[in-house]
Amino acid sequence: MKPARAAWLVSCLCLAAPAFAASPVKHRVVIEGMRFTPQVVQVKPGDTITWENRDMVAHNVTAKAGPVRSGDLQPGQSWRYKVPAGSSFDYLCTLHPMMTARVELAAAGKQPHKPRDPPPKMK
Numbered sequence: 001m002k003p004a005r006a007a008w009l010v011s012c013l014c015l016a017a018p019a020f021a022a023s024p025v026k027h028r029v030v031i032e033g034m035r036f037t038p039q040v041v042q043v044k045p046g047d048t049i050t051w052e053n054r055d056m057v058a059h060n061v062t063a064k065a066g067p068v069r070s071g072d073l074q075p076g077q078s079w080r081y082k083v084p085a086g087s088s089f090d091y092l093c094t095l096h097p098m099m100t101a102r103v104e105l106a107a108a109g110k111q112p113h114k115p116r117d118p119p120p121k122m123k
Contacts, residue, residue, distance in 0.1 A: 028052060029101070031059045031073070031093075036101035044106050045085040052078040059093045 024046040030037045032054040041049055051061050053073040061070040066089050070079040093099040
């Protein structure tokens with residue numbers, strides 16, 4: 001491939017990358033064994049979270065502060081929530097208040113936080 005053509009191709013791919021990164025993502029939280037898994041969901045505005053109750057009893061998703069409320073989800077039911085711009089929030093199952101978790105909202109234009117690799121060991 002000629003250098004000018006390769007440079008053009010690379011620049012096109014770099015310009016397109018932000019469009020792909022900004023696409024909404026679908027997240028899933030499983031309710032099972034009296035817990036939410038994962039405990040922290042890292043999202044961007046526009047993403048969708050689906051909570052799926054795989055437990056043997058009813059549960060709900062209720063923000064500790066704010067309007068997020070699923071209503072009771074019977075075993076086998078699920079509930080979807082489209083994440084608006086705003087802030088992160090903690091939530092719980094009001095039927096079983098020891099069940100808690102968090103939705104962590106990334107700032108606009110930033111990717112959700114991903115854990116870094118541990119630092120290399122010193123020799």
